[in-house]
Amino acid sequence: MGVTICFSFGGGADHPLSDRAFWDEHMRDSMHMSNGGAAVLVNILCLSGGRLAETESQKRMMVYIAEQNQYMYGLGNVDLDIDCLPWDRAHFAEDKAFMLRVIEGARQKLGWETLDYTPNVEFALSYLDEYQILMERMTEADIKDESLTKWLDWHKPDQPPKCGFPKCSKHDAYIALDGCQVCTD
Numbered sequence: 256m257g258v259t260i261c262f263s264f265g266g267g268a269d270h271p272l273s274d275r276a277f278w279d280e281h282m283r284d285s286m287h288m289s290n291g292g293a294a295v296l297v298n299i300l301c302l303s304g305g306r307l308a309e310t311e312s313q314k315r316m317m318v319y320i321a322e323q324n325q326y327m328y329g330l331g332n333v334d335l336d337i338d339c340l341p342w343d344r345a346h347f348a349e350d351k352a353f354m355l356r357v358i359e360g361a362r363q364k365l366g367w368e369t370l371d372y373t374p375n376v377e378f379a380l381s382y383l384d385e386y387q388i389l390m391e392r393m394t395e396a397d398i399k400d401e402s403l404t405k406w407l408d409w410h411k412p413d414q415p416p417k418c419g420f421p422k423c424s425k426h427d428a429y430i431a432l433d434g435c436q437v438c439t440d
């Protein structure tokens with residue numbers, strides 16, 4: 256068990272997983288962690304991004320990250336693959352720079368003082384290093400427009416990210432459909 260994060264969840268009909276070359280590319284730089292490790296990674300990304308997001312598309316990214324809540328959806332049931340994030344083609348360059356700042360902010364322990372536990376720094380830094388390598392590979396050409404449109408369609412008008420961007424008063428993190436990921440997972 257555990258959580259595997261890779262660059263792309265799948266390539267569609269043009270890139271069958273049975274194709275060895277695609278599979279090798281699919282898994283390149285992929286990272287594997289325990290379920291608990293994934294919860295910590297999401298915790299510290301939410302804390303950092305809650306303090307750094309400025310634009311609507313950046314806040315959407317952080318709501319998506321906050322939705323990766325194993326307490327709500329089951330152990331191991333998170334999807335942090337890079338091209339599954341709700342990338343907005345209109346703001347790609349600034350949003351990629353933002354995500355790299357979120358990773359760096361997590362490295363600087365942004366918001367960690369609000370946690371009820373102390374993350375293992377050695378593990379946290381290794382997860383952030385690996386996630387950054389995957390994030391750096393993202394290009395505008397890799398954007399799947401449906402990652403944003405389907406994700407938005409899935410939400411009702413009274414749910415984040417469509418009801419404004421409420422935050423957790425304790426963690427200053429953006430709240431997802433099921434509340435604050437840092438509070439619950």
Ligand SMILES: [Zn+2]
Nearest residue numbers: 423426435438
């Ligand atoms: Zn919270």
